[in-house]
Amino acid sequence: MELHTDPDDLEYLSSMELQRRSIPDEQIKRFEGYASEIFSAFGMDVNTPATKDTPRRFIRALFDATEGYDGDPKLLRVFETECRGEPDCSLSQVMEGPIPFFALCEHHALPFYGKAYVGYIAHENIIGISKLTRLVRLFAKRFSVQERIGQQIADTLETMLHPHGVAVFLEAHHLCMEMRGVREIAPMTRTTVWRGHYAEDPSLRAEFFTACGLQRNEGR
Ligand SMILES: [Zn+2]
Ligand SMILES: [Zn+2]
Numbered sequence: 001m002e003l004h005t006d007p008d009d010l011e012y013l014s015s016m017e018l019q020r021r022s023i024p025d026e027q028i029k030r031f032e033g034y035a036s037e038i039f040s041a042f043g044m045d046v047n048t049p050a051t052k053d054t055p056r057r058f059i060r061a062l063f064d065a066t067e068g069y070d071g072d073p074k075l076l077r078v079f080e081t082e083c084r085g086e087p088d089c090s091l092s093q094v095m096e097g098p099i100p101f102f103a104l105c106e107h108h109a110l111p112f113y114g115k116a117y118v119g120y121i122a123h124e125n126i127i128g129i130s131k132l133t134r135l136v137r138l139f140a141k142r143f144s145v146q147e148r149i150g151q152q153i154a155d156t157l158e159t160m161l162h163p164h165g166v167a168v169f170l171e172a173h174h175l176c177m178e179m180r181g182v183r184e185i186a187p188m189t190r191t192t193v194w195r196g197h198y199a200e201d202p203s204l205r206a207e208f209f210t211a212c213g214l215q216r217n218e219g220r
Helices: 007-015 025-041 054-065 129-140 146-161 202-211
Strands: 093-105 111-121 165-174 189-196
Touching: 007 146, 025 054, 054 093, 093 129, 093 146, 093 165, 093 202, 111 129, 111 146, 111 189, 111 202, 129 146, 146 165, 146 189, 165 202
Parallel strands: none
Antiparallel strands: 093 111, 111 165, 165 189
């Protein structure tokens, strides 16, 4: 994957914490062998027509589910805007959500999935709404933890847009808890990140939740 290296891009490129993944075919073949050995020992008949390609499909699916490390070239454009100055500038929130996401927890390599809500208060730059979705997925499609995804979204929006504030709310089901019967019906795990004006102004946070259709006082 080729990424632009315009000097202006470098700051937020580094906030994306990308890795260029390139895995040789012979290594992939070895991984498929490991997967086959594990599946077989754990009870799968890996020699049926339905399962003979399962190790290959599993390794491919795992690679695809973590493609956030590779970056997203469509995330590199931001648009200039004119700050209308205080206080109007601080009142114009841009909000997007729910943005569905799927991630793998770095403790168990099992999925957690849910919805993200992202808001920011524009200053000199704005980003297309569809780019917010791409940004969420850039960080979700990795081995991660929910809190870090929220922080990384906020960090990158701050370096890309220099906004007056950023708000990120994530709610997710964690299959590492739910599948293994720790708690079969686990509540959603919810995390928030507030930056800039959102950190200082409770009314902005309330407006964010209301605009997202979230009722904080109902235990969500
Ligand atoms: Zn886990
Ligand atoms: Zn401004």
